[in-house]
Amino acid sequence: AAIKSDVLIVGAGIAGLIAAHECLEKGLSVSLVDRDIEGNSGGLAKLAFGGMALVGTPLQERMGIKDSPELALKDWHSFAQFSEQDEWPKRWAEYYVQNSAERVFHWLCDKGLKFFPAVNWVERGLNGDGNSVPRYHVIWGTGHRLVELFLEKLAKHSNRDSLQFFYRHRVVQLVSENGRVVGCRSESEETKKVVEFEAEHTIAACGGINGSIDKVREHWYKPWGLPPKEILNGSHPYADGALHELVSNLGGSVTHLDKMWNYAAGIPHPQPQFEGHGLSLIPCKSALWLDAKGNRIGPDPLVTGFDTNELCRRV
Structure with missing residues (x-):
């Protein structure tokens, strides 16, 4: 039998957690489905600087x-x-x-x-x-505190019994009837069994596509020419664009995938958690940018924090 709730949320990143909180505030029942483990609730936001x-x-x-x-x-x-x-x-x-x-x-x-x-x-x-x-503006405690706060609020909410988490579940299909989404089917990463969810409303809080380097290359901003041979993944590996495709297949509007946010200054993660795991460097404003031969990149200087898009284009 399908698991039923008023609202189905796919993705337990910061958007999914806050959406769940707002639904509980309205007295709605919520099923929150996420592919990752419980300890990684909050997704990329948990590791992010969290500026707004x-x-x-x-x-x-x-x-x-x-x-x-x-x-x-x-x-x-x-x-x-x-x-x-x-x-x-x-x-x-x-x-x-x-x-x-x-x-x-x-x-x-x-x-x-x-x-x-x-x-x-x-x-x-x-x-x-x-x-x-x-x-x-930067939150005191960065993105980690933002995530922890809403996990705390969900755990202590007066309507907590109306919220169910389903971790290690990969959504494989959005179910539609008469032109509207009425739920989804997910596959348990552990048991490989398919679980069905039904809801009045479905929220796809799936993050971006940057967790898939193949998707980044596919949608690389065309005026910049060909994508670099080496691209590191500073996103979340499960933000891979799979849900975007499910939405598109149903006729949903998915646009501007080439307007992704990439960083010019990245290094391989010293303790990688997945293949190609990268970290963004935040150098000082007066950072000296050199090419592979030690020559200064110019003639205009590369100034950190002024125009990240332009840094990417130049590098």
């Missing part, structure tokens, strides 16, 4: 930073390379700049999180085509 671009926060005000949704939207348009067809990305940009202070900063503070008192200025663009003021 936020607009018009009290921290900015305290530092004398004059910001507004209007200025942030202007900055966003300066580097987003929107096309005329990008209706939904443009709407998202507008919604985000107008609501990030209330629905991210204050919301997280109300949950008991704190932010570093310094707001950083990153992605300002080499020629001013980026953030014109500092907006980069």
Whole structure:
């Protein structure tokens, strides 16, 4: 028999955990399915620095930073390379700049999180085509604390009995009836048995595609030419684009896969947990970039934190 709930969430990363929390707040029952082990709940967020671009926060005000949704939207348009067809990305940009202070900063503070008192200025663009003021807010305790907090909140929630976790389950099919998704089928990584889930609503909180180097190569940004011969995986190996394909096969909209976020400064992980495991280096602002022969990369200097996209293109 199928496992039934009001909401089925595929993916126990930070998006899935927060979605589950919000559903419990509304009194809904939740099935949370994830391919990884319980100890890795939170996915990549658990290992991430956890910075967020936020607009018009009290921290900015305290530092004398004059910001507004209007200025942030202007900055966003300066580097987003929107096309005329990008209706939904443009709407998202507008919604985000107008609501990030209330629905991210204050919301997280109300949950008991704190932010570093310094707001950083990153992605300002080499020629001013980026953030014109500092907006980069970092959680006290980084992404690890964000994940731990919501795991704690789920464990202690008054509706905790309405939440079921299913770890080591790989979703192999999204089930649809009359044009809408009504659940999924998953395969247990341990028993290899197929388990069926039914729900009124299904959320695909599947992360990106960067956990699959093959997918990264397939969707490499074409103006940059061919992808590098060597690419390290700084993402999560289960963020492999498989769920994106299941959504696409049902006619769901999956777009802009070439607009992925890659880093120029990476090294092989000294204690790799999977093949090709990489770490992103965060060098000082005055880092000296040299080619394989020891010559400085130029003529324009490579400046860390100013324009990560441009660093990737140049390297």
